Structure formats: structure tokens, C-alpha cells
Amino acid sequence: MPPTTLSKDSSIAIVGAGVFGLSTSLHLAAAGYKNVTVFDYQPYEQNAYSTTDGADAASADLNKVMRLSYGEEVLYQRLAFEALPIWEAWNRELAATPTHKLPKGLKQGDKIWNNCGFLRLSADGKLSEHEKSTLANLTADGLRDTQYIIGDPRDEARAKANGWHRKFDALKRKERGQNLVGVLDTTAGFVEASKACLWTLYLARKAGVKFVLGNEVGRVDCFLKERGRTVGIKTADGLEHKADLVILAAGGWTPSLFPPVAPLLETTAGSVIYIQLPPQHERPDLWERFSSEKFPVYAWGGWSKGSGIGGFPRTETGIMKIGFRGKKYTNYATIERDGQRHRLSVPKTRYTPETETRITKEAVDTLKAFIKENLPELTAFGISGCRNCWYTDSLDNSFLIDRVPSDPGLMICSGGSGHGFKFLPILGREVLAIIENPNNKNAYGRLWQWRTKDSGPKNGLEDGEAGPRVLNKQVMTTAKDFKFSEIEKARL
CATH class of the missing domain: 3.30.9.10 (D-Amino Acid Oxidase, subunit A, domain 2)
Structure with missing residues (x-):
């Protein structure tokens, strides 16, 4: 089943307003995609990604490490280095934005990268x-x-x-x-995680991304299918949202929303x-x-x-x-x-x-x-x-960013493995490249492509429910x- 060729007017639904979903939406909008919608059951505009006010995603946090130290994993080292100037620019842009224009949880002078x-x-x-x-x-x-x-x-x-x-x-x-x-x-150093998410949501919305946030309106009930292909999502309020491409970027909720990914995540x-x-x-x-x-x-x-x-x-x-x-x-x-x-x-x-x-x-x-x-x-x-x-x-600590092999209408964008936050400003650039070049992937596309347990190192996924970490x-x-x-x- 070949991937659909997307146009700038194609409808794209992103499930999840954490790092992977936010960064993807921002770069899609910057590339001229006009019909991008992010769904999340969390009312982030109300709780400001605060873990004390209801936010429980990994992206919602006081702080996360920003580092280039990756051993032999040079591609991650270089991507983190490319993100640094954008973190610096975001600090400057936030410092120049009046508080009354910012969402709840941010104020002029906040420093999201330290x-x-x-x-x-x-x-x-x-x-x-x-x-x-x-x-x-x-x-x-x-x-x-x-x-x-x-x-x-x-x-x-x-x-x-x-x-x-x-x-x-x-x-x-x-x-x-x-x-x-x-x-x-x-x-x-570190980034102030919840504030960084708020800032990215603000930038994405300014760029034209639509956000549907809240327990009923933003919670995915199921994926809509036609002849085995995903064509949208149905939310908990009963509404159906058709999409030419659905991107599942739901962090810790990804396997339970799409169980076939469980052997990988x-x-x-x-x-x-x-x-x-x-x-x-x-x-x-x-x-x-x-x-x-x-x-x-x-x-x-x-x-x-x-x-x-x-x-x-x-x-x-x-x-x-x-x-x-x-x-x-x-x-x-x-x-x-x-x-x-x-x-x-x-x-x-x-x-x-x-x-x-x-x-x-x-x-x-x-x-x-x-x-x-x-x-x-x-x-x-x-x-x-x-x-x-x-x-x-993920089974090898690398991200999983690829279309489902049997369902090109659905893309998985997950597997942060505890080290994804630093890439918030730049990850979406690589997701965009994978979306637009599904048959001609660059080095990141190959690193993050769909894979099996037998294709690389293990990360404890083979333990299953019988293992000692339950x-x-x-x-x-x-x-x-x-x-x-x-x-x-x-x-x-």
C-alpha cells in the first residue's frame, strides 16, 4: 500500500502535544502545510503543562537535560548541536515578547534554555x-x-x-x-521543560497550527479506517476527524493507542x-x-x-x-x-x-x-x-519515526527513550523529511525507521510482563x- 502524496493543503492530524507532536507541527507549518491539527486530551492552555495541575506527560516537567554527549551515537550528537542556536534564539524571542501576548505559564523574561x-x-x-x-x-x-x-x-x-x-x-x-x-x-545545561512546550505551542499556533485540547474533544477514541488504511481519528466526544495522514506522537500512551507497535516500543x-x-x-x-x-x-x-x-x-x-x-x-x-x-x-x-x-x-x-x-x-x-x-x-533507545508498513496513512513518531526533549526545536525538521521522502530516507530516516527486535540491541523489551521491572x-x-x-x- 503506497504512501499518499501530500500537498500543502492535505489534512494532517497529530495525536499528542508533547515534544514530538509540537516540533512536528511547527516544522510542518513552517514548510507551508496549511491544515495541521494537534489533538491532546490534556487542556494544556489551562494547566500550562504543570505536573501539579494535571499534566502527566513526560514532556511536562520542571527541567530536562540539554547535552551533546552521546558516545558513538554521532547523529544524535550533531542533531543536538544543531538545536543549540535555536534554543538561544528562542530565549531572545521570548525576552522580546510582552507578557500579555504570551500564554498562561509564560512571562516576558523567562529563560527556557540555561x-x-x-x-x-x-x-x-x-x-x-x-x-x-x-x-x-x-x-x-x-x-x-x-x-x-x-x-x-x-x-x-x-x-x-x-x-x-x-x-x-x-x-x-x-x-x-x-x-x-x-x-x-x-x-x-538544561531547558525548562513545561515552559519550552508552552513556547512551542505558542509558536505553532502563530504559524497556523490548530490545537484541539481537552479530555473529550482531544482524546482519541479510535482510528478511522478505510480498506485497512487510516483515514482519520474519532475523538471521545464522538466527532470524526478525517485526515490524509495521522501522526501518532503520544509518548507513553503510544503503545496502548496502537498495540501493534508494542514489539518496538x-x-x-x-x-x-x-x-x-x-x-x-x-x-x-x-x-x-x-x-x-x-x-x-x-x-x-x-x-x-x-x-x-x-x-x-x-x-x-x-x-x-x-x-x-x-x-x-x-x-x-x-x-x-x-x-x-x-x-x-x-x-x-x-x-x-x-x-x-x-x-x-x-x-x-x-x-x-x-x-x-x-x-x-x-x-x-x-x-x-x-x-x-x-x-x-524503543528496543534500542533510538526514536521510531516512520509510517506503519501495512498502513501508510498512519505514522508513528515516538520512542523518545528519555532523551528526546533536547531536540524540540529541530526534531520536526527530520520528521518532515521522512514524511516528504518516504522511499528515499536520509541518515535520520534510516536510524528511526520501523524495525524488529531481531534487528538490533535490546533494551529490556524482551522481558515482558514476566520480567523484574514490573x-x-x-x-x-x-x-x-x-x-x-x-x-x-x-x-x-
Whole structure:
């Protein structure tokens, strides 16, 4: 069944207003497509992508890492580098836009991209092979001068001359007599995720993209089919929306909306904790120390490869966010689609029908051990909150952006695998190229094309429901787990 040749007047329906859907809609509009509509069950104009006001997509968050460090995965490294100037331009454009013209949740002067640096620390006292590959490939692309190896005399001299050396020991390991081995990446930092999504939605709407947002009007009930080909969607309010192309970009909800993709994609949860600093007037020292001017984004023992522990400078309200992706948890449930039942991993958040407000004790214990060793001054405050952040992992951690082989009216745009957010400004450019050249894909089109379990590395998808990562097999946290043992002993 050949793909339909699209014109600029073709109707395109995008399911999902997260990073993949927003970026795709923005680039379609910029390329002159006049009939692009984004559907999402979340009323993002009302909740402003706020996780405290109902938003539970992975794209809705305080912050996400912006990094170029990708080991041997040079295509991702280069795409991230291409995104950097756009992040910079967005900061300037937002600074020049009056607050009254911006959507709820944004104000003039907000900074959505912060180049605070990324401290990649070794947990075993030596640079990993992944780190060495990262340095080699950044060097090959002429970016070696942006990287500072801690302990390298020449790099330390350069860092001191450029003012970056103050962030080498952000965790004060050297002060405590611990080893300090790693790399400071000065190209990197973080983006304010929810604000970045709001800004992109604003830009897309200005460019002519239509948004249908809300629990009934934007929630997909089913796909419309004609002779086996997708020709649109039906929403929960009963309305049918015909489309020449439907793009499914629903993040963690993608497999449950389209179960045939389950062999390629699996919904998994990363674990996040929050530590609230005391008010600034009480502890100005901590507010200054953990500000982005003084404190970088950091990874402990590997971010994409390794222990999966990392965190951020404090937010403007004094929240320290620390995440754990060393184990990606699943949540299996029975899903009915097209008269058939499927056992799939699905998101389970504080807002889903079967709610979950806790994370696993394993994740909390891992993060507490890290904090005790590396940020002991935070133990006095305990953990103030937590979140399961539901991504969609692909079988090899690469995105899946391709038409369904048996249904060219439906395109999957998902598989962010916990590292997609940094590409928000530019991902849609590559999605557009795949849409317009389905039979002549470029390097990204080939990297992200439809594939099988047997065609590449595994990412735990082969475990299935019998595997060890299933949420209902875990011990979940209690309020007691949010305290640190040193405090409990002091109170006895």
C-alpha cells in the first residue's frame, strides 16, 4: 500500500502535544502545510503543562537535560548541536515578547534554555568507554575545546582562564577527600521543560497550527479506517476527524493507542525525587550554591549509559530535582483495541484512573545513598515529593519515526527513550523529511525507521510482563522512606 502524496493543503492530524507532536507541527507549518491539527486530551492552555495541575506527560516537567554527549551515537550528537542556536534564539524571542501576548505559564523574561554546563562524573574513579567515545567524537566535530577533563592540567588551565573551573567540584567531593573524576561539558545545561512546550505551542499556533485540547474533544477514541488504511481519528466526544495522514506522537500512551507497535516500543517509568530547600532568607548560602550560576547539571556514573543518576541546579522556587533511570519500570494492564485484548505497559500516574503517587523503594534508596555520599547537606530536609515519569523506550533507545508498513496513512513518531526533549526545536525538521521522502530516507530516516527486535540491541523489551521491572512486583515508598536515617537517629 503506497504512501499518499501530500500537498500543502492535505489534512494532517497529530495525536499528542508533547515534544514530538509540537516540533512536528511547527516544522510542518513552517514548510507551508496549511491544515495541521494537534489533538491532546490534556487542556494544556489551562494547566500550562504543570505536573501539579494535571499534566502527566513526560514532556511536562520542571527541567530536562540539554547535552551533546552521546558516545558513538554521532547523529544524535550533531542533531543536538544543531538545536543549540535555536534554543538561544528562542530565549531572545521570548525576552522580546510582552507578557500579555504570551500564554498562561509564560512571562516576558523567562529563560527556557540555561547553559549552566553538564558535569559528567565517574563513580568508579575512571573515565568510561562511553565517555572516551563521547570525547573522541566531539573532538572529531571540532568541539574538544568545549570539554574539560578534570585532572588534565591543560584542561584545568583552560577552564580557569574561562571561568568554568568553579563548577568542577560542584558536589564538593574533593573537599571531603573523595575522588573527583569526570568531564565538564560547557555546551550543555538544561531547558525548562513545561515552559519550552508552552513556547512551542505558542509558536505553532502563530504559524497556523490548530490545537484541539481537552479530555473529550482531544482524546482519541479510535482510528478511522478505510480498506485497512487510516483515514482519520474519532475523538471521545464522538466527532470524526478525517485526515490524509495521522501522526501518532503520544509518548507513553503510544503503545496502548496502537498495540501493534508494542514489539518496538515499551512504556517505562523513570523515578524522580524533589528536595525543597528552606526559604532563601533562611539559607541564602544554599540558594546561592545551587543556583545555575554556580551549580551545573550533573550525572553520576553515566547518564545514558551507566547508573542513570543525575540532577539539576535549584529551580526558581528552590526545588532540587534528582532522577534515577538505572532501572526503567513497567506497568502492565489489559487494553482493548479494535475488539482485541492486549497486555501492555501503560502509564500509571497520580492522574490516571488507577492512580500511583509513589515511586519504588529501590529508586529512593539508590538516590538517598547517592545524596548521602555527594550532597550530604540536603539530608537535613528530607525528600519533599516524587514522580514516576513515563517515557516510551524503543528496543534500542533510538526514536521510531516512520509510517506503519501495512498502513501508510498512519505514522508513528515516538520512542523518545528519555532523551528526546533536547531536540524540540529541530526534531520536526527530520520528521518532515521522512514524511516528504518516504522511499528515499536520509541518515535520520534510516536510524528511526520501523524495525524488529531481531534487528538490533535490546533494551529490556524482551522481558515482558514476566520480567523484574514490573511495578506491581516492587516495594513502593512510604512516608518514612522520604527521611534520611541520620535524621531518624538524631531524633531517638
